[in-house]
Amino acid sequence: MDVRFSDSDLAFRDEVRAFFRDELGDALQRKLEQHVPLTKQDHIDYQKLLNSKGWFAANWPVEYGGTGWTPVQRYIFSYEMALAEAPPIIPFGVSMVGPVIYTFGNDAQKKRFLPDILESNVWWCQGYSEPGSGSDLASLKTRADLDGDAYIINGTKTWTTLGQYADWIFLLARTNTDVARRQEGISFILVDMQTPGISLKPIITIDGEHEVNEVHFENVRVPVENLVGDEGKGWTYGKVLLQHERTNITGVANSKVRLQKLRRKTSQSIHGAAPLAEDNNFMRRLAAAEVELKALEFTELRTLAAVSSGKAPGPESSILKIKGTEIQQMVDTLYMEAAAYYALPFVPDQYRLETDPDSIIGHDGETLTSLRYFNNRKASIFGGSNEIQKNIIAKHVLGL
Ligand SMILES: Cc1cc2nc3c(=O)[nH]c(=O)nc-3n(C[C@H](O)[C@H](O)[C@H](O)COP(=O)(O)OP(=O)(O)OC[C@H]3O[C@@H](n4cnc5c(N)ncnc54)[C@H](O)[C@@H]3O)c2cc1C
Incomplete structure (x- = not known):
């Protein structure tokens, strides 16, 4: 192609x-x-x-x-x-809840929420995972009990990315426990983060950043009009959202640019050392990453073509997610190896290359190379772990 x-x-x-x-x-x-x-x-x-x-x-x-x-x-x-x-x-509004609202929401919800998403007036976060309910999301325990014209929400969500900035959260909560399958009885609800009873606790990740949170709901009263679609059908809507999310995680363009930069830098000699281009083993693995990425690029283009013609992304989003994040982490590893000890945050000052940032092989600066490596271990976990994506492919693509 x-x-x-x-x-x-x-x-x-x-x-x-x-x-x-x-x-x-x-x-x-x-x-x-x-x-x-x-x-x-x-x-x-x-x-x-x-x-x-x-x-x-x-x-x-x-x-x-x-x-x-x-x-x-x-x-x-x-x-x-x-x-x-x-x-x-930031994907939570435009790439995640937006498509759910325009696909399954009613006219009032479309009118109320979509313009603010487009204008970035409202920052959204995602409330799916719970302590003990990540891969096995259908086991989620957060409850939304109907009380007159409101749901009363109780429970805990976790790993809530950038929840500290969020004005609203979209969440999956159980509205019915008397069901034949656990996937039934789950509803998709929009909640204003300023509602009394919501509290947030930071989780600090391995790179020292405050990127994720735990969010607690204690008797949080949410108007019934914030339910999207039908009560108890949230699993179906939530899955559509995940497919959009996974397609988004692929990161082909970023990996491509990072590999191009890395290849350019391999011809440079740092502090008199032999350039990396002379290291056949490194160059072989760099080439292998480039080849894998090229194949993924065309798979992504095929998926984009299907989505543009009106088809929602299906299980192929799982293929993109696995391959895209594997390549991202492959690139992170190549950068770590290329930067060697310059990648570490605690390199003594006299060995730092700050005066000549362009000579730094981890292009972000030697400190950021390792922080980025550690932070991006998440890529194969969030949006549904890569192992779970393999299960989805086994079932829905291979029919196993
Ligand atoms: C940085 C970060 C940001 C996140 N942001 C959000 C967010 O904004 N909102 C949100 O709702 N969630 C978010 N998540 C949560 C994410 O979706 C979950 O971490 C993920 O679904 C895995 O769930 P878990 O952490 O509970 O791990 P577990 O489900 O406990 O899994 C642990 C390990 O077991 C493996 N495993 C589990 N079940 C199976 C199986 N059946 N077959 C094979 N292997 C299996 C998994 O692959 C994994 O390696 C985020 C996670 C991270 C790390």
Whole structure:
């Protein structure tokens, strides 16, 4: 399969490239260049900027504010975004709950929530996992008991990414325990994080970051109109969301840009050492990662083409998730090896290469190389672990 860009694709590529070069604004650009962590407001401003160009909701139908891009345009956009090392789009609103609301929500919900997602006025987080209910999500215990015109929610959600910033959470809760299958009786509910009875506890990850949280619900009263779709059908809606989430985790464009950078750096000699390009074993593994990525790139394009023609991503999203995250971690490992002891945060000052950042083989700076490696161990776990994705493929693709 050969992807050839038409003249209009090339014009689009040039427009996107110019946008990321010229229009991000000095303050954001400086932070990106200096690898300064972005604030909540930085992310919001950036997403608003994308939306003002009509470039935010690539996965949405045009009638709800989607970009209407072809698969090739989506591919070009994500590649240019990675090339510019622009911030990622926070997925919880636009890539996760948005598609559930426009697919299964009622008109009032679409009117109330979709414009704020497009405008990034509301920060969403995802309340699926619970202590003891991760892979076996159908065992979840959070309850939503009907009381007049409200549900009373009790339970605990965990690993809630960026929940500390969130204005709203979408969650799966049990509304009925008297069911034949555990997947029945689960409902998909939208909850304002300011509702009394919600408390949040940070979980600090191995890289020292506050990225995830535990969220506790104690007699949290939520109006029934915040139920999406039918009561007890949340499992079906939640699965659709997961397929969008998994397709999103693949990260092909980022891996591609990181591999290109790494290949360029292999010809450099650092502090007089032989360049990595002379290390056949390393170069063989770099080439192997590039070949795997090329194959994944075409699989992703095929999936994007199907999604663009109106098909929801199916079990193939599990294939993309496994392969994409395996390659991401392969790239992380190559960077760690290439950076060697410069990758560690505790390298004594005299061995640091800060004065010449370009010579640092882990392009983010030697400290970030290891932090990124550790942080990204999550990639094969979240969105449903890779082992669970293999089970899905066995059942739904191979029919085993
Ligand atoms: C950084 C991070 C961010 C996350 N963000 C969110 C979030 O925002 N919202 C949210 O709801 N969740 C989030 N998660 C949770 C994530 O979805 C779960 O961690 C994941 O589903 C695995 O569940 P678990 O952690 O309970 O592990 P377990 O389910 O306890 O699994 C432990 C190990 O056993 C394996 N295993 C379990 N069952 C099987 C089986 N049947 N066959 C083969 N192997 C099996 C798993 O693959 C895994 O290796 C996040 C997780 C991480 C690490």
